[in-house]
Amino acid sequence: MVRGGADLLAIPEPLHCTALASVASVIAPGAAEQLAERGLERLHTITDVEEIRAVRDELDRRLRQATRQLLLRFARALPPQGRRLYVSDHLGVRIMPPQAVVDGREGELADYTGFLIPTHAHVDSWFNTPINSVNLWMAVSRVRRDNGLTIWPDTFRRPLRHDGVQLLHGQPVGDPVEVELSPGDLLLFAGDHLHATRPNTSPETRWVVTKRICLGPPRYHPRATGWIPYLDIRLLNTPLRALAPLRSALTVGHARQLVRDARRLAVRR
Template identity: 45%
Template sequence: MTSTEHSLPVSLRHVLTGELLVLKGGLHRGGALRAIRCKTLATVARTLPTVDPQKVGVSLERLHHHADTAQIAAIRTNLETALRPLSEAVLHDVAHALAPQDAPLYLGGHLGIRVMPPLRSIQPGAEPPSVEGFLTPRDAHVDSWFNTAVNSINLWMAVGQVRRGNGLVFYPAAYGKDLSRDSQHTLAPDQHTGPPTDIELDAGDILLFAGDHLHASQPNTTDETRFVITKRLCLGPPRYPRHGSGWVPYQDLRLLGTALEPLASIRSRMTASAVKHLLRRRRGRAGTSTPPARPSRTRAA
């Protein structure tokens, strides 16, 4: 995919201070939306060989009429592999097209395939574990309670239309506040969040928002499966939370495509969060479990 150099006059610093910014038609750049939809239909055809993929719609809006919950989960899992190269190309394209920023950009390895059917169509107990926020709704949270840097920015890319009733809810008044979480990494009760707001997107729009905005998935009350892809980047070297539950690498955009590309994630890997992640993996391989996270407050490390 190609783009016009610096064709997106966007300040990511404004996003990190709380602005919710929509790149109208951002996924149309370089034919990305068309390529994603073609790859999606091919994946549906492989996963559901008895169903005409055209019947589910190019953005999967009718998928729940032709697939049960387990099949939708399988399609989502297969799309994680099928769409990874395209989603990385979109992230690189947007990063290169941004106007010069006041800090270097670091591109995240995270990929979120969010195929969310209407809530009433999900068979209880049929969904696999760990699909909250991807196939089923997730309650209010900030991303750094999980594995995300506190200075991360989400690219929430609408493959189909996002309507009120199947998108995200934000709590702008809570941004930057010292919020408590429970053991499930969601907002602890009885905290002031201010009024919620949500945003509608057309197919191909990209919503940019700071990962530490308090936000939640709306339970899908529409009759359409909502399909969104998410990628992340950081403005400046990633700063990981002291009490985050995981770690993902970010790569220095300046080094990608150069002889120094193997060192692109070195700033991510030389952090306390990376060391903790390595120790958790070693304990897991040794057969020991990690105790659940205790209620805590957000702090950047």
């Protein structure tokens, strides 16, 4: 954990200000004023699920460019790692209202799993992320033990049985660790830790923004369900930016994704 880490990165506009601007744009200026006084954690008390989803989408749109530069700033501020750093264009804007607000709507919100409704225990590389990725988890609002993130450290890099991205039951995973963060705090953890969204049993809505970095050339899980590129930070913001994803593209993981895409195209035809 890096207490006050967002301030250390000198973000031009604090994340909570951008969050309030998104609320003002999607709902009403008066709603943003209420939250400025009462806290972002009270979002679910002044709006419904559809508006929360719209706020999430608007905040995602507003943060796309800014968080890319923030991640580059973070990567370049790190001490020498002995390994080349790669960054992802992935952005996770995660607004989790209390569980009672979304109960019964999981099917409708399935596309927002991990963004509005909880994800079950998983390892990121089972999806589309390199095995050697690191998550940068930025608290926009207060994060409590009863609405945050659960990590099982004892399983790190241990072979776990899973069906696609679902952990199979009946495996020992050890004791969980749950985190508490204040607005502006950062949490860093390896994407290959087994982790899950903590179902929000608190009376507060939790706001978090996530980005990812890769230590060394990206390496993809042989059973990953997808692939996304990671970019060589040396080439970003240079005339050679188009080559930044090249190392990521020259992987078996990308070849597997090309085969998956070709099969989907064949099925549609």
